[in-house]
Amino acid sequence: MKRFAFFPGCLIPARYPAMEFAIRQVLPRLGIEIVDLEGSSCCPDPIYFKSKDKLSWLAVAARNLSLAEDLGLDVVTNCSGCTATLSEAIHLLEDDILKKKVNDRLGRIGREYKGTTRVRHIATVVRDEVGYERVRESVVRPLEGLKVAIHYGCHLLKPSKIMQVDNPDNPQVMERLVEALGATAIRHRNWYLCCGKACQTEDIPMNMMHDLLTTVKAAETDILGMICPTCFSQFDYGQMKISKKFDEVFDIPPVYYFQLLAFAQGIPYEKLGFDSQRFKPECLLRF
Amino acid sequence: MPEDADRDEPVRVNFRFRRELAQKIEGNLASFCYQCGACVGDCPATTYSSGFNPREIMLKVLYGLEDELLGSESVLWQCTNCYNCHERCPQEVKPVEVIISLKNMLAARGIYPEVVSKIIGTFETTGRTVRITSAIDRQRAKFGLPPLPPVPMDEVRILLEPDTGTDEEE
Numbered sequence: 001m002k003r004f005a006f007f008p009g010c011l012i013p014a015r016y017p018a019m020e021f022a023i024r025q026v027l028p029r030l031g032i033e034i035v036d037l038e039g040s041s042c043c044p045d046p047i048y049f050k051s052k053d054k055l056s057w058l059a060v061a062a063r064n065l066s067l068a069e070d071l072g073l074d075v076v077t078n079c080s081g082c083t084a085t086l087s088e089a090i091h092l093l094e095d096d097i098l099k100k101k102v103n104d105r106l107g108r109i110g111r112e113y114k115g116t117t118r119v120r121h122i123a124t125v126v127r128d129e130v131g132y133e134r135v136r137e138s139v140v141r142p143l144e145g146l147k148v149a150i151h152y153g154c155h156l157l158k159p160s161k162i163m164q165v166d167n168p169d170n171p172q173v174m175e176r177l178v179e180a181l182g183a184t185a186i187r188h189r190n191w192y193l194c195c196g197k198a199c200q201t202e203d204i205p206m207n208m209m210h211d212l213l214t215t216v217k218a219a220e221t222d223i224l225g226m227i228c229p230t231c232f233s234q235f236d237y238g239q240m241k242i243s244k245k246f247d248e249v250f251d252i253p254p255v256y257y258f259q260l261l262a263f264a265q266g267i268p269y270e271k272l273g274f275d276s277q278r279f280k281p282e283c284l285l286r287f
Numbered sequence: 288m289p290e291d292a293d294r295d296e297p298v299r300v301n302f303r304f305r306r307e308l309a310q311k312i313e314g315n316l317a318s319f320c321y322q323c324g325a326c327v328g329d330c331p332a333t334t335y336s337s338g339f340n341p342r343e344i345m346l347k348v349l350y351g352l353e354d355e356l357l358g359s360e361s362v363l364w365q366c367t368n369c370y371n372c373h374e375r376c377p378q379e380v381k382p383v384e385v386i387i388s389l390k391n392m393l394a395a396r397g398i399y400p401e402v403v404s405k406i407i408g409t410f411e412t413t414g415r416t417v418r419i420t421s422a423i424d425r426q427r428a429k430f431g432l433p434p435l436p437p438v439p440m441d442e443v444r445i446l447l448e449p450d451t452g453t454d455e456e457e
Contacts, residue, residue: 013427013435014417021430041414041438047368048416051390051399058445094314104450106410109442158370159381183372199402200364201382204335208367217323243331 002129004076004120005068007035007086010042011229012078018273019229023078023122029138029265030130032075040064043085044275048199050085058098059105061089063115065105074118076125078258080155080228084163086119091280121156122258123227124165127173137179140266141287142182147221148260149186149252150174151235153181154194177257178225181264189221194235209234209242213250222283224254230257234280247272252280263287290418301351308348308394314388317348319378320372326372326382332365339365341382343373348385356389363389411447 010020012019027034036201043061044050050057068075077083093099093113103112120128126135139277157168166173193212216224217283226232235254243250258271263284309315326341329335333340341360356363364387364434372382393399399407406416413419415438424434 010415010417013432014415014419014423017423017427017430017432018425020432024432038436039439039442041443042410042416044410044414048403049410051387051403052407053447054391055386055450056447058312060443063442063446072439098312099451105446108448110444113377130452154367154371159373164354184350193357194367194369196331196367199332200403201336204332204339204365204367209336276426278411 001028001031001033003033003035003073004125004230005071005073005117007037007040007043007064007068007074007075007077007082007119007230009077009079009082010045011081011233016229016232016256016273017052018276019078019256019259022256022259022267022272023198024104024261025267026258026265027122030126030134032076032125032129035071035073037064037067037075037260040067041083043079044086046081046088054234055105056091058089058092059102062093062102062106063109064090065117065119066111068117069114071118072073074120075119076122077223078122079230080121081230082152083121084120084155087162087164090115090117090119099161123156123173123177126177132176135177135261136182139181139264141264143260143264143284143287144182146181146183146223146283146287147186147219147256148178148183148223148225149188149221150178150191150225150235151195151254152191153226153231156227158173161180174225174227174257176271177261182260183260185225186219186221187262188221189215189285195238196233197230197234205234205238206242206245209238209252213239213242217250217251223260223281224252225260226256230239231254240278251279253279253283254275255281255284257273292364298350301353302350304351304353305348305430308385309387311388311391313381313384314391316380317382317385318343320382322379325375325377326380329371329375331369331371331447332364332367336365337367341386344373344384344389345380348389357393357396357398359414361389361393361398363393364400364403410454411444412440414440414443 160168180183196208324342
């Protein structure tokens with residue numbers, strides 16, 4: 001078993017516990033052991049708190065990383081925002097002057113950031129440590145014929161030099177993970193578009209999501225395959241708002257990838273929290 | 288160029304503004320911008336708003352047009368934080384990071400949208416961006432998950448205190 005320090009962040013454990021449940025079910029079946037990172041805080045988020053004070057943001061991120069260093073483990077994340085903050089913190093702290101500044105702050109609480117841990121998103125851990133073939137072997141309920149529109153979101157892939165997840169212009173990881181479940185991955189015309197959740201104005205995200213949902217609808221898929229909880233909220237609650245505003249029917253159920261994997265591994269539909277979604281993936285009930 | 292600049296007047300760069308920006312992490316990167324516009328084509332905020340253009344924002348930074356960048360209705364909040372400009376920039380200016388540094392300057396002046404200050408407030412009081420309630424813990428229990436433990440805020444608060452004796456917030 002390969003061990004990682006698990007950094008669940010805020011959004012998934014607080015708003016989407018079904019996603020956390022699925023992750024905790026799925027990983028041991030794939031030979032990945034996770035250890036809770038006790039005493040961790042918000043990563044902190046790369047949109048709101050970072051826009052107030054980058055140095056404080058970096059200091060809190062370094063504290064979280066130092067907790068994993070104490071355990072001698074790499075960090076596994078399940079949220080694109082946490083992955084972005086922690087990966088960027090590691091990148092920035094390669095600078096000795098900045099590292100000293102941050103360690104001066106950490107010194108106030110008797111901690112030090114050393115730079116000995118790596119941060120990896122759960123999707124890349126499954127890709128690199130488990131492999132698509134072993135994911136395929138863990139499936140007891142192949143999702144043959146299920147058409148899944150892929151939405152990567154922004155922060156998992158970019159900036160690619162820092163995130164080091166996949167090629168942002170032609171990523172493969174989501175498609176291959178979906179195909180490992182027996183399903184068909186579909187790249188719709190606006191697959192690369194941002195969900196707009198981190199934009200602090202009304203009109204830009206509304207119009208952008210409308211365009212995005214229009215091409216998803218045109219692709220006639222069964223569900224949307226999601227990897228980011230923030231994007232997920234845009235496609236669940238947000239999709240309802242777009243439907244109302246534009247007076248058009250948009251009703252494609254978003255599904256977080258690891259819930260889909262858990263379902264394919266045989267965990268019953270009712271146990272996976274799909275009923276609390278605004279758009280329920282009832283199409284899965286045929287499997 | 289500032290609109291009121293006369294043809295015969297030399298352009299006056301606001302270096303005080305630029306020094307303040309340079310104190311922020313990666314705030315000085317706009318100095319390397321040669322205005323090629325690679326950031327513009329892939330910018331979703333530019334596609335969906337005529338008022339937002341990362342190349343223009345970098346130019347305003349180079350001139351130090353403080354009033355245009357740091358007003359109460361700042362265009363900076365239209366940024367979607369998608370990081371395409373960071374990906375595309377041949378000079379590694381990281382326009383999105385410069386924009387976030389500018390937001391740090393807005394914050395220092397107490398100017399930010401309500402949704403932003405609300406989430407920051409939740410983080411600064413609880414250590415998370417989502418306030419944990421008994422309803423959340425009940426939801427977690429449905430999945431056999433334990434209640435979320437409180438964050439050691441004594442430690443986090445100490446980390447958030449500004450440095451003393453440095454030029455960080457000048």
